[in-house]
Amino acid sequence: MSRPDDWLRPELRGLQAYQVAEADGLIKLDAMENPFDLPAEVAGQWGEALSGLPVNRYPDAAAREVKQALRQAMGIPASASLMLGNGSDEILQILMLAVAAPDACLVTPAPGFAMFGLIARTVGLRCVSVPLADDFSLDADAMVSAIEREQPALVIVAQPNNPTGNAFDAAALRRVVEAAPGAMVIDEAYFPFADDDCLAWLDDYPQLLIMRTVSKLGLAGLRLGLLAGAPAWIEALEPLRLPYNVNSLTQAAAALALAHYPAFQAQAEAIRRERPRLASALAGLDGVEVFPSQANFLLMRVPPGRAPAWHAALREQGVLIKNLHGSHPRVADCLRATVGTPAEIDALIRALEVVTAADR
Ligand code: PMP
Structure with a gap:
């Protein structure tokens, strides 16, 4: 029987594909996407174009x-x-x-x-x-x-x-x-x-x-x-x-x-404006350290050993973010969340409040 490993280049053996989490029905804050709808002026011309x-x-x-x-x-x-x-x-x-x-x-x-x-x-x-x-x-x-x-x-x-x-x-x-x-x-x-x-x-x-x-x-x-x-x-x-x-x-x-383009820049500006609100809400949570960001996401460090459990608990509550623990020693105990819409940010903060309360 032909087995791929006998024929693949040695450096490809055991290699894992880029992991994309299943997100059906979840608030998706794991992939640094822009959360807003296509600007109306673009959406209106889209079909015809x-x-x-x-x-x-x-x-x-x-x-x-x-x-x-x-x-x-x-x-x-x-x-x-x-x-x-x-x-x-x-x-x-x-x-x-x-x-x-x-x-x-x-x-x-x-x-x-x-x-x-x-x-x-x-x-x-x-x-x-x-x-x-x-x-x-x-x-x-x-x-x-x-x-x-x-x-x-x-x-x-x-x-x-x-x-x-x-x-x-x-x-x-x-x-x-x-x-x-x-x-x-x-x-x-x-x-x-x-x-x-x-x-x-x-x-x-x-x-x-x-x-x-x-x-x-x-x-x-x-x-x-x-x-x-x-x-x-x-x-x-x-x-x-x-x-x-x-x-x-x-x-x-x-x-x-x-x-x-200005309509997309305005959306990026809205995300930039929401970023400090999310950052200070995260910083106010028990045991959470949040790092400075110039991107559309925030990195936070949670109490030692808790990143996988917090990530799973957030998912249980319908919010998907990214667990970075295990990917590199510098980001041990770290989670990463996209800056979403104001409503998505509120949902993330509420879910994190539940998680931190349960962890006390
Ligand atoms: N560079 C960096 C630093 C990224 O974070 C990403 C997406 N996560 C990419 C490149 C890839 O972007 P694209 O969607 O254009 O493939």
């Missing part, structure tokens, strides 16, 4: 209209080239496939986005993770010395970081960018909720690539990510991108939505 699409034809291979809409909405500098992906996950895969070689590696801080390590493993790229400092700040000395030692083909830093939510100090991040000998990616998935971004740095560093996604803005279901950077890097990566990787429905829907 999509119904006329010639889906018997392949999509525009160069995705010109949606690229232009992304450039305009996000203010991507004209000097930068763009590559699009089926979500930024696909862009990460393209980047890692491009550099994977027996002596190559990726350097990235930890804890970080789980897909960095998972994709590296699937493409056979060694991943060197550099622990964040205890306060989740970027350990620039440790990053720079890892970079000098390893000469990585690829360095990836998420700014703000997932799962910690904080934005790193700009001077520390610049030191990392300046040390990177190969491709340097700043993953700005959470840019809509942050005080600052690094787009202007593209003019300073030819090795810098900025990755963004429309997912956290309110279009997670479309699956659209972008990589902006020097034409030389984007051209070098293009052969790895499968033709037509961004489908016609996504191209048209995203172009339409991005024409109403």
Whole structure:
């Protein structure tokens, strides 16, 4: 009998797929989605824009209209080239496939986005993770010395970081960018909720690539990510991108939505405004420590050993968040919750009050 393990590359044996929790009927605060409905001005035109699409034809291979809409909405500098992906996950895969070689590696801080390590493993790229400092700040000395030692083909830093939510100090991040000998990616998935971004740095560093996604803005279901950077890097990566990787429905829907970008920015602003309310409610709970965030989620530490039980108890009460305990020592006893609508936040706080009362 043919068994996959006899034929798979050794590094794929026993590998677990990215885990997505079952969320039917639950208040879904586990995946950093925008909780609001599609803005009315977009929803009103959606059907008409999509119904006329010639889906018997392949999509525009160069995705010109949606690229232009992304450039305009996000203010991507004209000097930068763009590559699009089926979500930024696909862009990460393209980047890692491009550099994977027996002596190559990726350097990235930890804890970080789980897909960095998972994709590296699937493409056979060694991943060197550099622990964040205890306060989740970027350990620039440790990053720079890892970079000098390893000469990585690829360095990836998420700014703000997932799962910690904080934005790193700009001077520390610049030191990392300046040390990177190969491709340097700043993953700005959470840019809509942050005080600052690094787009202007593209003019300073030819090795810098900025990755963004429309997912956290309110279009997670479309699956659209972008990589902006020097034409030389984007051209070098293009052969790895499968033709037509961004489908016609996504191209048209995203172009339409991005024409109403201020409506999405207003939703992101509403989430930013709710964030401190959730943070102070969490901080007021017995035994909960909450960490600063510039993203659309908050990381909290609960009493030692209680994260799995709290996570399960919240689920029992209909609220789904993410348990990070066991994923990395720096986030031991930590839970992560998306900043939802005001009503969802109230439900989360009420559920947590029940859990903390039961734990006393
Ligand atoms: N980067 C980071 C830091 C993320 O947290 C996520 C999503 N959780 C992604 C990238 C992937 O986003 P996309 O939906 O565009 O694949």
